[in-house]
Amino acid sequence: MNWQQACELPYYGGNDLGANWTRAQTVFKLWAPTASAVEVQLFATGTDGEPGAAALAVHAMQPAGQGVWSAAVPGDLQGVYYLYALQFPDGHQAVVVDPYARAAGANGQRGMVLDLDAAAPEGWQADARPQIPAHARAVWEVHVADFSADEHSGVPEAWRGTYLGFVPEDTTLDGDGRHPTCLNYLKGLGVSHVQLQPIFDYATVDETKPGGYNWGYDPLNYNVPEGSFSTDPYHGEVRVRECRAMIAALHRAGLGVVMDVVYNHTYHTDSWLERTVPGYWNRRWPDGRITNGSGCGNDLASERPMVRKYLVDSVLYWAREYHIDGFRFDLMALEDVETMNAIRAALDDLPGGREILMYGEPWTGGGTYLEGGARPADKRALGTLSDRIGFFCDDTRDAVKGNVFDAGNAGYVNGAPQAGYDVLHAVGAWRSGAHGFRPRQAMQVVQYVSAHDNYTLWDKLAAVARRPGYDTPDADLLAQNRMAAGICLTCQGLPFLQAGEEFGRTKHGDHNSYQGPLAANRLDWQRAHRPEFAALTAFYRGMLAIRRAFPRLSGAAGEPEPFLLALPGWLIGFVPETEGNDPVGQLAVYYNPEPTRQWVTLPSGTWRRLCDGVHAGAAPFGPLCRDALELEPRSVTVLLAE
Structure with missing residues (x-):
């Protein structure tokens, strides 16, 4: 079929494709303009291997115009499974799951008629998207199974690695009551949105067997939640209810939910x-x-x-x-x-x-x-x-830590300070057009240094430094990690973090763990609370607090690019623009990529630290300084004028 032939097929603009349930009848509608006959087949179960499996009925569908086939089947079909069988003029036949199916049986091989109201968790009607100012947005990416699968997560065993692993609000490490995990941990981190790796029904995990794992970039049924994350993959309403319960729990915690769509x-x-x-x-x-x-x-x-x-x-x-708050494509x-x-x-x-x-x-x-x-x-x-x-923005990513496709390639924070030329442009969200693209506003730019693809940030830093001890809290790597985070969280744009980046997440050098095992992918909640890594998390928490407290850092309100300060070598300094000439309340930010301390001249005024490269927070600390300041090695420093 060529472009002209495709465009000649009838277009259907209605919003009722799929199985439209009411208690009195269900109307099935399918767009299949090249078929010569279509029927809907009804089943008692989602697979033939379940107790009570039986074919219930077959109903011929009739042409309804604009390429649509339709059948109205009387009675309450809630929970009934179905397939479409199509015949074509050339004699070939096809059996398909409804592309508009809202629920499915195990492994997504049959659609299910669904009453969406009956598949709602308690309180769902009151669920609402949290109101999050643009400048306060920061995204934390995680896979549903990774989030709570750790045996030390404090989540009930039956819920680990599932949608319901997000629901408990007070989990702690091994239930010790002191070290927060999962949602309890997220509530205090300071991110605003949780980006979930694909949660629609995907093909490569057998939902009927425990232990399967995949990142989920293999779509099967686009409008059905993945069944391996539910406590019961056989009954299609369960995955819908539990997926919504996860989203509602994140909303109650004040967090938005971004859906990774493929x-x-x-x-x-x-x-x-x-x-x-x-x-x-x-x-x-x-x-x-x-x-x-x-x-x-x-x-x-x-x-x-x-x-x-x-x-x-x-x-x-x-x-x-599902009240989704964002979509990542x-x-x-x-x-x-x-x-x-x-x-x-x-x-x-x-x-x-x-x-x-x-x-x-x-x-x-x-x-x-x-x-x-x-x-x-x-x-x-x-x-x-x-x-x-x-x-x-892969330009920011690679400038800060080195190219993702070359394990040993260094960036600005870990041995290639000349990458500072690109970091200069990242500070203003690349609106200078330096690399041949020009965002029209800062928040178009997703500023990040790690995501599910390629090495974790910690593993990339270890690869460049040739440090094989992924579990060792190496002081140099910790400094580089803090600096990478500090840059992303002081550049204009939308900050994005891979889950666990803030506590040195490692996959022990595996740069493509999409097929598992879960043991390599799951968040290690014991690691999160080791003192050196907990201190790294505290740094992230402090930088996120600074960003929320000083909206102009993000550029979300249309602020111009920051004013760059003249500094020697590859040091970078800038002052976010503010209205008026009063220096009080002004910020100054400095990046030092060198392995030694460096002196810089300060703008006029009296300054105190919000971040010294090791500690960070929205409240000023330390002595007053003016005229000049010595920067820590491989550090980001943030100052507030008083």
């Missing part, structure tokens, strides 16, 4: 989507070969009208029915600009929707072919992409 590809090239309308959903080269810009075998053709609609509908569904450059802008506009139309975050990776995993003049949503498209769609 709309660029499906796990199977022969996905439910592609089976439903063969040749339509996957992007292809002009010679008919399926493109592989995702590196996973296929790309979804977001530029095609019904693919774009599907992506918009899916995001809106999660925002409405995997390989966002495989989506086209028009689709991304359509998603942004649709979210904006929701109550409070303008506060829902959107950002993504502005790159691909390989070549692709966008049709009809569509433009990829990468850094080169920032002039046409909504300025409230952000992007991960």
